[in-house]
Amino acid sequence: MQSESIIDVKNLVKKFGSFVANDNLTFEVKKGEIFGFLGTNGAGKTTAIRILCGLSYPTSGEVNIAGYDIYKDREKIKKSIGYMSQKFSLYEDLTVYENIRFYAGIYGIDKKSIKSRTDELLEKLNMIDIRNKLIKDLPLGWRQKIAFSVAIFHHPAIVFLDEPTGGVDPITRRQFWELIYQAAHDGITVFVTTHYMDEAEYCQRVAIMTEGKIAVTDAPLNLIKKYAVNNMDEVFLKIARA
Amino acid sequence: MKRFIGFVRKEFYHIIRDWRTLIILFGMPVIQLILFGYVITNEIKDVKIAVFDQSKDETTLRLINKITASGYFKLTENINSYDEIEQIFKKGFVKQVVVFEPDFAKKLKKEGKASIQLLTDASEPNTANLVVNYTSGIISGFMAEENKLADIPVKIIPEVRMLYNPELKGVFMFVPGIMAMLLMLVSAIMTSISITREKELGTMEVLLVSPLKPVQIIFGKVAPYVLLAFIDAIIIIAIGHFVFKMPVLGSVSLLMLEALIFITVALSLGILISTVTNSQQVAMMLSMVALMLPTILLSGFIFPIENMPWPLQALCQIMPPKYFIIIIKSIMLKGNGFLYVWKETLILLAMAAFFILLSVKKFKVRLEA
Amino acid sequence: MKTIFYIIQKEFIQVSRNRMMLPIIFVVPIVQLLILVHAATFEMKQIKMCVVDNDFSATSRKLISKFSGSPFFRIKYSSFSYSEAEKFLQKGKADVILQVPPHFEKNLNTNNPGKVMLSINAINGVAAGLIYAYSGQIINDFNKDMSSGKIQIAENHTRPETINITYTHWYNPQLNYKTFMVPGILVLLVTLIGLFLAGMNIVREKEIGTIEQINVTPIKKYQFIAGKLVPFWIIALFELAFGLSLGKLLFNIPMLGSLWLVFLAAAIYLIAVLGMGLFISTLANTQQQAMFLSFFFMIVFLLMSGLFTSVESMPQWAQYFNKINPIAYFIRIMRMVLLKGSGFSDIRIELLSLAAIGSAVLAMAVRRYRKVA
Numbered sequence: 001m002q003s004e005s006i007i008d009v010k011n012l013v014k015k016f017g018s019f020v021a022n023d024n025l026t027f028e029v030k031k032g033e034i035f036g037f038l039g040t041n042g043a044g045k046t047t048a049i050r051i052l053c054g055l056s057y058p059t060s061g062e063v064n065i066a067g068y069d070i071y072k073d074r075e076k077i078k079k080s081i082g083y084m085s086q087k088f089s090l091y092e093d094l095t096v097y098e099n100i101r102f103y104a105g106i107y108g109i110d111k112k113s114i115k116s117r118t119d120e121l122l123e124k125l126n127m128i129d130i131r132n133k134l135i136k137d138l139p140l141g142w143r144q145k146i147a148f149s150v151a152i153f154h155h156p157a158i159v160f161l162d163e164p165t166g167g168v169d170p171i172t173r174r175q176f177w178e179l180i181y182q183a184a185h186d187g188i189t190v191f192v193t194t195h196y197m198d199e200a201e202y203c204q205r206v207a208i209m210t211e212g213k214i215a216v217t218d219a220p221l222n223l224i225k226k227y228a229v230n231n232m233d234e235v236f237l238k239i240a241r242a
Numbered sequence: 243m244k245r246f247i248g249f250v251r252k253e254f255y256h257i258i259r260d261w262r263t264l265i266i267l268f269g270m271p272v273i274q275l276i277l278f279g280y281v282i283t284n285e286i287k288d289v290k291i292a293v294f295d296q297s298k299d300e301t302t303l304r305l306i307n308k309i310t311a312s313g314y315f316k317l318t319e320n321i322n323s324y325d326e327i328e329q330i331f332k333k334g335f336v337k338q339v340v341v342f343e344p345d346f347a348k349k350l351k352k353e354g355k356a357s358i359q360l361l362t363d364a365s366e367p368n369t370a371n372l373v374v375n376y377t378s379g380i381i382s383g384f385m386a387e388e389n390k391l392a393d394i395p396v397k398i399i400p401e402v403r404m405l406y407n408p409e410l411k412g413v414f415m416f417v418p419g420i421m422a423m424l425l426m427l428v429s430a431i432m433t434s435i436s437i438t439r440e441k442e443l444g445t446m447e448v449l450l451v452s453p454l455k456p457v458q459i460i461f462g463k464v465a466p467y468v469l470l471a472f473i474d475a476i477i478i479i480a481i482g483h484f485v486f487k488m489p490v491l492g493s494v495s496l497l498m499l500e501a502l503i504f505i506t507v508a509l510s511l512g513i514l515i516s517t518v519t520n521s522q523q524v525a526m527m528l529s530m531v532a533l534m535l536p537t538i539l540l541s542g543f544i545f546p547i548e549n550m551p552w553p554l555q556a557l558c559q560i561m562p563p564k565y566f567i568i569i570i571k572s573i574m575l576k577g578n579g580f581l582y583v584w585k586e587t588l589i590l591l592a593m594a595a596f597f598i599l600l601s602v603k604k605f606k607v608r609l610e611a
Numbered sequence: 612m613k614t615i616f617y618i619i620q621k622e623f624i625q626v627s628r629n630r631m632m633l634p635i636i637f638v639v640p641i642v643q644l645l646i647l648v649h650a651a652t653f654e655m656k657q658i659k660m661c662v663v664d665n666d667f668s669a670t671s672r673k674l675i676s677k678f679s680g681s682p683f684f685r686i687k688y689s690s691f692s693y694s695e696a697e698k699f700l701q702k703g704k705a706d707v708i709l710q711v712p713p714h715f716e717k718n719l720n721t722n723n724p725g726k727v728m729l730s731i732n733a734i735n736g737v738a739a740g741l742i743y744a745y746s747g748q749i750i751n752d753f754n755k756d757m758s759s760g761k762i763q764i765a766e767n768h769t770r771p772e773t774i775n776i777t778y779t780h781w782y783n784p785q786l787n788y789k790t791f792m793v794p795g796i797l798v799l800l801v802t803l804i805g806l807f808l809a810g811m812n813i814v815r816e817k818e819i820g821t822i823e824q825i826n827v828t829p830i831k832k833y834q835f836i837a838g839k840l841v842p843f844w845i846i847a848l849f850e851l852a853f854g855l856s857l858g859k860l861l862f863n864i865p866m867l868g869s870l871w872l873v874f875l876a877a878a879i880y881l882i883a884v885l886g887m888g889l890f891i892s893t894l895a896n897t898q899q900q901a902m903f904l905s906f907f908f909m910i911v912f913l914l915m916s917g918l919f920t921s922v923e924s925m926p927q928w929a930q931y932f933n934k935i936n937p938i939a940y941f942i943r944i945m946r947m948v949l950l951k952g953s954g955f956s957d958i959r960i961e962l963l964s965l966a967a968i969g970s971a972v973l974a975m976a977v978r979r980y981r982k983v984a
Contacts, residue, residue, distance in 0.1 A: 053827050054826075054827065054982075054983060055823060055826055055827060055982075055983060056983060057983055074983070075829055075831075076829075078827060078828055078829040079829045081827070082827075083823075083824065083827040085820060085823050085824065087819070087820040089819075089820050089821045089823060089824035090821070091621070091625070091821060092819075093624075093625050093628045093629070094621065094624060094625065094628075098621070098624060101617075102617055102618075102620070102621045103824070103828070105613065105614065105616070105617030105620075106614050106617055106618075106825070106828045106830050107828060107829070108613070108614070108829075134628075260897070260899075260900065262894075262895065262896075262900045262903075262904070263899060263900055263903050266903045266904065266907050267903075269907075270907055270910075273907075273911060274910065274914075277911065277914050277915065278914075280926060280929075281914070281915060281925050281926060281929045282914055282915070282919070282920045282925070283920060283924050283925070285736075285737065285924060286921070286923075286924050287923075287924045288923060288924070289923055289924075290923065331781060331782070331951060332947070332951055332952065332953045332954070332957050333953075333957055334943065334947045334951070334953065334957065337923075350774070355774070355775055356774055356775065357774070357775045357776075357777065358774055358775070358776050358777075359777055359778070359779065360776065360777070360778040360779070361778070361779050361780075361781055362778065362779070362780050362781065363781055363782060363951070364780035364781055364782055364783035364784070364786055365782045365783055365790075365791060365946050365947075365950040365951055366791060366921060366946075367780070367783055367786040367787065367788050367790070367791050368788070368791070368921070369921045370780050370783070370786060371786055374778045374780075375744050377776075378776050378778075379744075381774055381776055384774075385774055398674070398719070398724070398725050398726075398727060398750050398753060398754055399724050399725070399726055399727075400726075400727050400728070400729050400746065400747065400750055401726055401727070401728045401729070402728075402729045402730075402731065402743055403728065403729070403730045403731070404731055404733035404739055405700060405730055405731065405732055405733055406732060406733055406734050407733040407734050407736060407739070408733065409736075414734050414735075414736070415734065415735050415736070427906075432899075435898075435899050435902070436899075439897075439898075439899065519631060521631070522898045522899070523632075523811050523815070523898065524631040524632070524635075526807070526811075526898070526902050527631075527632070527635050527807065528631075528635075530803075530807075530906075531635065531639055531642075535643070535647075539646065539647055539650050540646070540650055544919060545650050546735065546738065548656075548657060548659075549656055549657075550649055550650050551649050554646060554649050554650055557646070568703065571734060572703070575734055576701055578701065582701065582702060
C-alpha cells in the first residue's frame with residue numbers, strides 16, 4: 001500500500017452559468033490504482049475529467065495532479081498525462097502508423113524510439129499488418145485499442161479515459177480492459193469514467209456520481225457488501241434512487 | 243405532415259441559433275451595398291498628376307489651372323526633365339504626366355498650333371483611358387473658349403439623353419448583381435453545406451431511416467433558406483430604393499416572383515452539389531468555384547458580357563444569374579412588365595426544372611448505393 | 612521546433628490524401644486565369660446602335676457611315692421612328708440611338724448648326740459616359756472633315772488655334788486589360804486558397820474532436836499555430852509560382868521587376884492572409900461559420916483593394932481602411948514590380964505594412980486560440 005495520492009481533488013466546483021455540473025467534488029486517487037468514475041450520462045463525469053486533464057477551468061476548488069497545482073502549472077501537468085476522449089480522436093484520413101507517429105512526436109519522443117516502440121506495440125496488439133491502413137477503414141474495437149495505445153505511448157504517469165468502451169461488444173471490452181491492466185501493471189495510474197457498471201468491478205476503487213455530486217467512494221467489493229446487493233449494477237440503482 | 247413540420251422547425255432552430263452566420267447573412271448585403279454605392283467606382287477623382295512644363299508661360303499656367311480645377315486631377319509634382327518621368331511612375335502614385343513643349347504660347351499665336359504630350363501610367367489601363375479622355379476633353383474645352391471668335395463653318399451639335407439613369411449613378415449596375423450574388427450564396431451554398439453537414443455528422447442516415455420521405459427531407463432542409471434568401475432580397479431592394487434612390491418602376495410582385503424562381507434554381511444547384519460529395523469542405527469549395535465566381539464574373543454583374551471573347555460569351559449563356567440580372571434591371575429600371583421578360587423567365591424555369599430533376603435522380607442513386 | 616515539424620507533416624499528408632482538394636488546388640487556377648482574364652475588361656467594343664435617319668441626305672448618310680466605320684460601334688438596326696427605336700433600347704437589343712432630324716443637311720449648308728440626338732442606355736453609367744465620349748469624338752472628326760473643305764480665312768476673323776494632343780501609354784501601350792488583370796487575379800487565387808484552407812482547418816479539428824487530443828498535450832500555442840501556417844504557406848507560394856508561369860505562358864505578361872521581390876512580398880503577404888484565416892478559424896465553431904466569415908472578409912477586402920477599380924477614386928475613409936487591407940498592398944506591389952519594374956525601395960512601405968499586419972494577425976490568432984476552454 002505504498003499509496004501516495006497522485007490525484008488530489010478538494011471541493012471542485014464547475015458551473016456553467018447557473019447550472020452546477022460539478023458540485024463540491026472531493027476525492028483522491030492513489031498512485032498505480034485503477035480508479036473508476038461512475039455515473040449516468042449527464043452526471044458530470046466528462047466535465048470533471050476534462051478539468052483534470054487541463055482542458056477546462058474549474059470554477060473553484062483545489063486540484064493537484066502528479067504533484068502539480070492545476071492553476072499554476074497546468075502545462076507542466078500535460079507532460080505527465082495521457083487522454084482518450086469519447087470520440088477516440090484519431091485522424092481518420094491518416095494511417096495507424098501516421099497517427100502514432102504524430103502524437104508521439106508532439107510529446108517529444110525521438111524518431112528512433114518512436115519507430116521501435118511502435119513496432120513493439122503493433123506486435124503486441126497483433127496489428128502489424130494493418131500498420132498502413134487508414135483509421136476510417138478499421139472497425140471500432142481496433143480504433144479503441146489504438147487510441148488507448150496512443151494515449152500511453154509516452155509513458156505518462158496517469159492516463160485519463162473518458163468512456164473508452166462505448167459501442168463495442170463484450171469480448172472487445174474485455175480485451176480492452178486487459179490492456180488497461182497491463183498499463184496499470186507497468187505503473188500507470190488509470191482514471192476511467194464509464195456508465196457500464198460491470199466495468200466498475202474491474203476497478204480498485206470507484207466514485208459514483210449522481211447529479212453533479214459524488215455519492216460514495218470506495219472499493220467495489222465494499223460497496224456491494226455495504227448495500228447488500230449482488231453486483232455494482234444494483235449498488236448504483238440503490239444510490240441513484242436515493 | 244406533422245413530421246414534416248417538425249423537421250422544418252428543427253432546421254429553423256439550427257439557423258436561428260447560429261447567430262454568427264445570421265449576422266453575416268444579413269449584414270453582408272448591407273455592407274456590399276455600401277461598398278458598391280459609395281466606395282467602388284470607375285469614375286476618376288483627384289487622380290494624381292505631374293506636369294513637365296517646358297514653357298512656363300501664361301497659357302500653360304491657365305491650362306494647368308483648368309485641369310486641376312476640374313476636380314478630376316490633383317497636381318502633386320512639377321518635374322523638370324524627361325528622366326524624372328520614369329522614376330515618378332515607378333513610385334506608383336502619379337498616373338499621368340502632362341508635357342508642354344517649349345514656347346507654347348508663342349507657337350500657338352504664330353503658327354496656330356502647339357503640342358501637349360500626355361503620358362500615362364497604363365498599368366491600370368482603365369484609369370489611363372479615362373484620364374486621357376478627360377484631360378483631352380478639358381483641353382478641348384479650353385480651346386473652344388479661346389476660339390469663340392473664330393469661325394467654324396460646320397458644326398454638328400449632339401444633344402444627349404441618358405435614359406433610365408440620367409444621373410449616371412453607378413449603383414444601378416450593382417444592386418441587381420448583389421442580389422443575384424447573395425441569393426446564390428444563401429440558396430445554393432448554404433443549402434449544399436447544410437446537407438453535407440448532416441452527412442458528415444452522420445445524422446443524415448438517421449433521417450433517411452425515419453418515416454420521412456427523401457423528398458420531404460430535402461424540402462425541409464431547404465425551406466428555411468428560401469425564407470432567408472427572400473428576406474435578403476427584400477433588404478437589398480429596400481436599401482437600393484430608399485438609400486440609393488434606385489427606382490422600382492415595375493411591378494413589385496413580379497419582382498418577387500422572379501426572385502422566387504431564381505432562388506429555386508439556386509437551391510436545386512445547391513442540392514446537386516451536395517449529392518456529389520460528403521465533405522463540407524469540398525461542398526464549399528465546389529460551390530465557391532462553380533457557383534459564386536461565375537455569378538460574380540460571368541453574369542454581367544461587373545463586366546459586360548458583350549465584350550468577352552465568344553467562348554466565354556457562350557459560357558455566360560448557361561449562367562442562371564445572367565438572366566436574373568437582366569430580368570431585375572428590366573423590371574426595376576425600365577419598368578417593363580412580364581411581356582418583356584417572358585423569355586428569360588422561361589429559361590430560368592427550364593433550368594430550375596432541369597436541376598431539380600437531376601438532383602432528385604442523383605439523390606435516389608446515392609440512396610440505393 | 613520538432614513539434615512544429617510533426618504538425619506540418621500531418622497537414623501535408625492530409626492534404627495529399629484529400630481526393631477532391633488536389634484537383635481543386637491545381638485546376639482552379641488554370642480555369643480562373645483563363646476565364647477571368649478574358650472576362651474582366653471594361654473595354655467597349657461593338658456598341659449596338661440603332662439609327663433613325665429622318666433626313667435621308669448625303670450628309671446624314673456620310674455621318675452614319677462614319678459611325679459604322681468605327682470599331683467601337685455596330686449599327687445593328689435602322690428604324691423609321693424614334694418610338695420603334697426606343698423599343699430596342701427597352702428590350703436591351705441596342706445601347707444607343709442616333710437620330711438625325713429632317714432638314715439636317717439643309718441646316719448645315721446654310722451655316723446653321725445641325726442637331727442630332729443621341730439617346731444612350733445609361734444603366735451602366737460608366738459605359739454610357741464612354742459611349743458619349745466616343746460618339747463625341749466621331750462627330751468632332753466629322754466636323755473637321757467637313758470644315759476642311761470650307762475654311763476661308765477672312766481678314767477680320769481670327770484664325771482658330773488648335774492644340775495638338777498626343778498621348779502615350781507607358782507600360783501597357785495597347786491598353787491591354789489582360790496585362791492589368793493577370794497579376795491581380797493571381798493575387799485573388801492565392802488569397803482564396805490560403806484564406807479558405809487555413810480558415811477551415813482549425814475549425815475542422817474542433818468539429819471532429821481531435822483538437823482536444825492536441826490540447827491535452829504539452830504543445831505550446833505558437834507551435835500549434837505555426838504548424839498550421841507553414842504547410843498552407845508553402846502550398847500557396849507554390850500556387851503563385853504555378854500561376855505566374857501560366858501567366859507568362861498564356862498571356863505573356865511582362866515581368867519587368869525582380870521575381871525574387873515578388874516572392875518575398877508574397878511570403879510576407881501570405882503570412883498576413885493565412886494568419887487571418889487561422890484567426891477566423893479560432894472564432895468560429897463550425898466549418899460553415901468559418902467559411903462565411905472568411906468569405907465576408909475576403910469580399911470586402913477584395914473589392915476595396917483596387918483589383919477591379921481604382922483605389923484613388925475611393926472616398927477618404929475607404930482609403931484609410933485600405934491601410935489595414937493586405938490585399939490592397941499586395942496588388943499594388945504585384946503591379947508595380949511586374950508591370951513597371953519597381954524596386955525594393957519603391958515598395959518598402961508596402962512590405963513593412965504587410966509585415967506589421969501579418970504579425971498583428973498572427974499574434975491575435977495565438978492569443979485567441981485557447982488550449983483551455
